[in-house]
Amino acid sequence: MNQAIFLDRDGVINEVLTSRVKFVNKPHQLYLLEGAAEAIAAFTDAGYDVYVVTNQGGVGLGFLKERELQRIHQRLHELVEEKGGKVREISYCPHKPKAGCECRKPNAGQLFDLARKYDIDLHRSVMVGDHERDIEAGKKAGCKTVFIGREETAADIQANSLFEAVNPILSLLAE
Template identity: 60%
Template sequence: MNKAVFLDRDGVINEVLSNRVKFVNKPEQMYLLEGVGEGIKLLNDAGYQVFVVTNQGGVGLGYMKEEMLLKVHEKMKTDIEEYGGKIDDIIYCPHKPHAGCACRKPEPEMLHQLARKHQVSLKESFMVGDRDVDITAGKQAGTKTILIGDEEGLADFQFETLYEAAAWIIKNVT
């Protein structure tokens, strides 16, 4: 079985609600947070598969089309590759908030789908997010959880940045 790090997108990988961008609805609004490319490369080099698991209710609400979301994700992957990092797979929930679907975090279905597809041991894996919905999804799926940011939350561990979380995983877990 493989081990993985599941990453929320907005607020973990890229800026959101910042001075430059409110929401990421177009590729040119995709700005990686500092250290993200390097952190993902650390995880790749340590043998972790890296997945993006993201709620994208803007699609269901009509703020963006799925085709544009795919372009945003391509830009994100290209930007990360410039640092030598690699995203192994991306899964997203396009449904409106409160749609009651099984895939929207805090439900764990997206993590379960990726785990089945890539033969991942969830108990040897991490879910990294910046909100409790991410952490709840990780806990329900059976992963260890990491909260990014300085707000208190439900996570097993907490760090300011994805890079700090990745460095800790490499030093303390692998």
């Protein structure tokens, strides 16, 4: 079975609720956080598959069409690949925030689906997020967890940025 690194998108890889962008609804609004693409490149170089798992309630709420979301994700792939990294797949929940689906974090449906599809050992994998719902999803799936930010967290490890978390994540995966 394979190991994997699961990354939340907004707030871990790209800016959201900043002076430049409130929400990413168009490809040109996608600004990667400093060092995020380089972090993904480091994971790729270390031989790990990277997956993005993201709640995209704007689709269900009508603020964003799935076709536009696909264009945003294509841009994300391009920006990461420019730095030598690779995201194997981007999984998203398009449902409204209170839809009660299994794919919306803090539920772990996206992680379980990717694990089945790619033969991933969730207990030997890592979920990285900037909200406690990401950490909850990771724990429900049996993953080790990394919180990006300064708030209180139940995660195994905490860092200020994805780039800062590279070595701790690689250490978790080596355990």
